[in-house]
Amino acid sequence: SQELEQSPQSLIVQEGKNLTINCTSSKTLYGLYWYKQKYGEGLIFLMMLQKGGEEKSHEKITAKLDEKKQQSSLHITASQPSHAGIYLCGADPTSGTYKYIFGTGTRLKVLA
Amino acid sequence: GAVVSQHPSWVICKSGTSVKIECRSLDFQATTMFWYRQFPKQSLMLMATSNEGSKATYEQGVEKDKFLINHASLTLSTLTVTSAHPEDSSFYICSARDHARQPQHFGDGTRLSIL
Numbered sequence: 001s002q003e004l005e006q007s008p009q010s011l012i013v014q015e016g017k018n019l020t021i022n023c024t025s026s027k028t029l030y031g032l033y034w035y036k037q038k039y040g041e042g043l044i045f046l047m048m049l050q051k052g053g054e055e056k057s058h059e060k061i062t063a064k065l066d067e068k069k070q071q072s073s074l075h076i077t078a079s080q081p082s083h084a085g086i087y088l089c090g091a092d093p094t095s096g097t098y099k100y101i102f103g104t105g106t107r108l109k110v111l112a
Numbered sequence: 113g114a115v116v117s118q119h120p121s122w123v124i125c126k127s128g129t130s131v132k133i134e135c136r137s138l139d140f141q142a143t144t145m146f147w148y149r150q151f152p153k154q155s156l157m158l159m160a161t162s163n164e165g166s167k168a169t170y171e172q173g174v175e176k177d178k179f180l181i182n183h184a185s186l187t188l189s190t191l192t193v194t195s196a197h198p199e200d201s202s203f204y205i206c207s208a209r210d211h212a213r214q215p216q217h218f219g220d221g222t223r224l225s226i227l
Contacts, residue, residue, distance in 0.1 A: 033215045042118070042205055043156075043218040050213070088155065090216070098144045098209060100216060102155050 004089055006103030013079055014111050021074045021106045023089035030092040032072045033100070034063050037086045046074075076108075084110045114140050116208050118219025126227055127198060133191045133222045135206030142208030145189035146216060147181060150203045162189050196226045 005024045013019050023032065031050045035043040047056045049065035049072060056063050060077045076083055086107050090100040115138040123131055135145060144163050148156040162168040162183035170176050178200075180192040189208075193200055203223050207216040 031213065035218070040203065040221070040223065042116075042220040043207075045114075045215050045217060048215050099146065099158060099161055105155050 004091055004101055004103040006089055006106055008106060009104065010107040010109075012109045012111065015080060016078055019076050019079055019108070021087050021108075023072045023074070023091075023103050025070045025091060025093075027093065028069045029065075030069075030094055032065050032069075032092075033090045034072070034074050035088045035090060037088060037105075038084075039086070043088065079108075079110045081110045081112050084108055114208075114217040116142075116206065116217045116219045118206050118222055120222060121220060122223045122225075124225045124227065125196065128195055129226075131193045131196055131224060133193075133204055133206070133224075135189045135191070135208065135219050137187045137208040137217070140208075140210050140217075141186040142189070143186070143211055144209045145183055146207045146209070147179070147189075147191050148205045148207070150205060150221075156205065159191075193224065196224070198226045200224065201226045 007022050033048050034046040036046055037043045047063045052067040052069045054065045062075045065072045086105045088105050089103040093101050117136045117138055119134045146161050147159045149159050150156050158171050159174045160168045160170045160181050162181050164183050164186050168181035183189040201224055203221050205218055205221040207218045209216045
């Protein structure tokens, strides 16, 4: 079965530093979605990537999908304590399917 | 943006009680809704997928008679945990999606504690 590998598993950075989280699949993805979750809460949708080579930005967060549509990265510039949480990538493994596969998550802590 | 409301956010009840959790899409029609369970420090585990007007599709290992799912309209799905026991205590999250090319939008989750 297809899986998503997410790295690193956890990350502690000083406020103001940049960081990158990766999400890798062994097979081509139909769609890739990034979410953020705070402990004990639901998931907040960040960005959706569907085309090879696509890049999207929202405030200080940029997400990219590689040309082969097998790897995505989430980059945070000048991190702030408000960026802390768990970042999850989710993907549509094949066209037409309605359910995701999820990455294992990256726990981010930002030190003030 | 798309909003999904989940209610209640927290439930504490005695063993043997049945508990109903509601999931509503507030500003879009949810063709498909999903129910997840999350254990501490773990990723989401899909329990079932429900399409409006049809029976839910349960993942392997999830008891259909234990976790009853109803998706009666395009904006409402309910999960009923029947005869709940302490091992059913967990964080349950729903999500909704209007079609396969759009993201799932998640509720805020329900923390269920069975005494």
